[in-house]
Amino acid sequence: MTNMVPSLLRRSVLLITTLLVSFSPHVSADELVFNTEEYPPFNFSNSAGETDGLSTRLLEAALEDANLSATFRILPWARAYTEARLRGHHCVYSTARTPERQYFFQWVGPLVETDWAAFALADSNIHVTGIEELEGLRVGSFREDAVGHFVKNQGIPILLAAADRENILRLEAGLIDVWVSSETVAKYIAADTGIAVKRLFTFNRVHLYLACHPSVPKEVVSQLQSSLDTLRAEGRDERIRERVLEQWRWDP
Structure with missing residues (x-):
């Protein structure tokens, strides 16, 4: 009986140690997950089935320069965004840094800049010049998208x-x-589908970021931001941009 006590104690210590290691807040770079969506040309799945796009290539370059790595996943946007909000060591891009989202995440960027705009079919007789004139029209966006939230907050269903x-x-x-x-x-989607649209008006200009769960180590976020800043200072971001966008020239 006396021999069993030390044995049980050793097993208990081993179990506790294992649990502490398992639930440690530290995460290696290999465990990072970068969620995104089909949102070309910033992020999309290419013909080889790989995650590609302007934001993706910028993040890949920043990871390489920082000697870090991450798993890239393309998901429906609502799931990609929700996972980054709720699951440890997950991030999501390309994400607008809105006041509503600001305190949920740690931010790396900006990655890219874009205008928000309203579109109709090219042969439509709709002619409006501002959000307030959308009242009475059927306006489409998609789940958890910042553009739709912005317009909805202006009183438009x-x-x-x-x-x-x-x-x-x-x-x-x-x-x-x-x-x-x-x-x-x-513009990209219109060119890809062959459906002609016209821009009615633009109503906002935003930067898009990588948004990371608070559990991502701050030093990892800092390394990524530093690498991205260096990319931009050296002009490599523009070369990446030109390579991705050169095939998608479109005259609005």
């Missing part, structure tokens, strides 16, 4: 899709009258 690409199809099908989105993304 929003019809939500699961993903932004669905909105141009809803325009063509006559299910919505106006589509609010990032201008850069809308």
Whole structure:
């Protein structure tokens, strides 16, 4: 019986040590997860099935320079965003840094800049010049999107899709009258689908970021920000931008 006590104590200490290690707040770079969505040309799945895009390549370069790594995943935006809010060591991009989101995350960026705009089919007889004139029209956005939230906060009801690409199809099908989105993304989707749209007006300019869960070590966030700043100072961000966007020239 006396021999069993030290044995039980040793097992208890081993179990407690294992649990402490398992629940340690430290995370290696290999455990970081970067969620994103199909939001071209900033982030998308290319023909090889790889996560690609302007923001993706900027983050890949920053990770490499900082000697860090992360797993990239493309998900529906609502899930990508929610996971980054609720799951440890997860981040999400390309994310607008709005007042509502500010304190949920640690931020790295900006990665890119874009205008928010309203669109209709090219042959539509809709001619409006501001958000207040959208009243009475069917306006489309998608779940957890900052553009739709912004317009909704101005008092305009929003019809939500699961993903932004669905909105141009809803325009063509006559299910919505106006589509609010990032201008850069809308241009890309219009070119890719072959559906002609016209820009009605622009109403905001925003920067998009990598937004990380508070559990991501601050030194990792700092390293990524420093690497991104160096990329920009050296002009490498512009070279990456040119390579990604050169095939998507579009005259609004």
